[in-house]
Amino acid sequence: MISQAMVELSRWQFAATSLYHFIFVPLTLGISWLIFIMELMYVRTGDVLYRDMTKFWGKLFGINFAIGVATGITLEFEFGTNWSNYSHYVGDIFGAPLAIEGLLAFFLESTFIGLFFTGWNRFSKKAHLAITFLTALGSNLSAMWILIANGWMQYPEFAVFSPEKMRMEMVDFFGLVFSPVAQVKFAHTVCAGYVTASMFVIGVSAFMLLKKRHIDFAKRSMTVALAFGFCAMAGSALTGDLSAVGVTNHQPAKLAAMEAEYETQEAPASWSVFAIPNEEKMENTFAIKVPWLLGIIATHSLDKEVIGLRDIVAQNEERIKNGAIAHQLLTKLRQGNNDPSVYEAFKQHENDLGYGLLLVEHAADPLNPTEAEIKTAARNSVPSVWISYFSFRLMLGLLGVAGILVLGTAFFLWYKRDLENRTLFLKCLLWAIPVPFLACEFGWILAELGRQPWAIQGILPTFMATSSLSVVDVALSLICFIAIYTVFLIIEMYLMIKAIKKGPLETSALESAFAGGK
Structure with missing residues (x-):
């Protein structure tokens, strides 16, 4: 019997380590x-001045990269320790x-980041620029392959099930x-x-600028970041729409x-600005809706409906019944029944099959479930509305609305050459630093919890993906990981703040540490 406590602790452990790690990834x-x-x-x-900017921001990149690597390596090992099935x-x-x-x-990124710091006095300008380009390319290639893997979890095509090998x-x-889901996920x-x-x-x-230090440096850095950020915000909006x-x-x-x-909803569906879901009754206690908007966003049309959870649950009941049959036939094949008709029926x-496996958690006998057990499995085959609904709106509000307002205002004031005189707005820019980090975290919460109860959408239920561990083992490792990763986060913040307070005039320190300085 699968221990539900162990499954939940394994999920919490992977979620905690992932969310900690993803604090560092977007900045990298x-x-x-x-x-x-x-x-x-x-x-x-x-x-x-551009060279000094490259060295200063490169130093902060190096600090973030080092902590990001330290927190990221653990995740791949967890697939073997906590998720062996x-x-x-x-x-x-x-x-x-x-x-x-x-x-x-990873090797491309790690190799060239070392050359980036040690190569200022060893390579020509153009050669060092190529090194910097390859460092950035390596960072983004690393993310691409991880997101291809994650995209397949959301859209598991291009693979077949082997009953002989059970994989x-x-x-x-x-x-x-080149899966469209993976590529859009990467771009977004x-x-x-x-x-x-x-x-x-x-x-x-x-x-x-608030401290009246390194004025030219700060203004030039802000100019580059504003232009880059404005383009990135447009790209984020476009890829977010494609993702929807x-x-x-x-x-x-x-x-x-x-x-x-x-x-x-009949086409075109309305979009809820705010709702209070009642998951037990499968209805909204309260909702404010904008007509047509969801149909336009989600389907890019005015004539396509958006299917609701009640109908999805009803559809999943039928899939679970078919899945139970597939599970029965697979059991016969695994027991050595070589009758071709059994194999053909299984292929049908x-x-x-994945929906049939949901019954392992909800039925006393998964091969012969009752109607009540099938209904329970179907009801639990859809994700939590509360978590999905509000994590999406927090992501959209923080990265979308707040980001556009802040970047748009900053761009306007920069264009008017009045940004450095707006003390209150400069403080807002400073305190807005955590906002996109939080938006990214909420985006991952939506992506992963919005897929539940599946580890692989429609194929492998999460509770069947874990290793055979004790609750104590997982709980202790979870506590240790949270403690260690919190220390890493504190170290990163301390080093970042220290480097920022020293300012760009101290950028030669890191170069000296690597290359002996000049």
Whole structure:
């Protein structure tokens, strides 16, 4: 019998380590391109201020990169320690992009980041610029392969189930790589990272302006970050829209949960600005809606309906019944029944096998479930509305509305050449630094919890993906990871704040540490 406590603790452990790690990822993705742009300006103009900008922001990039690596390595080991059934079941597909990420992108990134710091006096300007470009490219390639793997979890195509080996096997590697879900997910994630890094540079530059220190440096850094951030915000909006359409097509339960849609709406569907869901009754206690907007956003049309959770649950009941049959037939095959008719019957019901596996948690005999057990499994086959609905709105509000307002206002004041005189707004820019980080965290919460109860959408339930561990083992490791990662976060903040307070005039310190200085 699967221990529900162990499953929940395993989920909490992976969630905690992932969310801690993702604090560092967006800044790495974005600031690597910002320092490349700054160094490109140095190479083109010869202005040493751009060189100083590259070194200063590069130092902060290096601190963030080091802590990010330390927190990220653990995640891949957790697939073996806490999620061994998952690793066996889908390792043939999921392991490939992670292996490439480790062998190609991570080594490329790690190698060139070392050359970035040690190579200022060893390479020509153009050669060092190429190193900086490859550092940024490596950072983003690393994210790409991880997001390809995660995209497959949301849209598990290009693989088939092997009843003999009891695992999924890849049939189309290039389909996996160029999956529209994976590519849109990658584009949306990196754009959010670019916005995050831009807000970070803008906020730190605002701090310098408030302190009346390094004025030219701060103004130039803010100019680069504003232009980059404004483009990134547009990219984030575009890819977010494409992502919503992808969710509509491939994960209708996630869409219905993140929009608190219990009833199927006639086209064009209304969008709820705010709602209070009642998950037990499967209805909204209160809702404020804007006509037509959800239909336009989610389907890009005025004639397509948005299916509600009640209808999805009803559909899943039928899939669970078919899945129970697939589970019965698979059991016969695993017991040595070589009758071709059994295999053919299994292939007919194979696509619903994952839904049949949901009964392992909810039925006394998963091979012969009762109607009540099927209904219970179907009711639990959709994600939490409360978590999905509000995490989406927090992400949209923080990264979308707040980000556009802050960047738009900053861009307008910069254009009017009045930004450095707006003390109150500069303080707002400084205190706005955490906002996009929080938005990214809420985005990941939506992406992962909006897929539940599936580890792999429609194929492998989360409770069947775990390892056989004791509750005590998982609980102790969870406490240790939270404690250690909190220390890492404190170290990062201390080093960042210390470097920022010292300012760009101290950027030679890191170079000296690596290369002996001059």
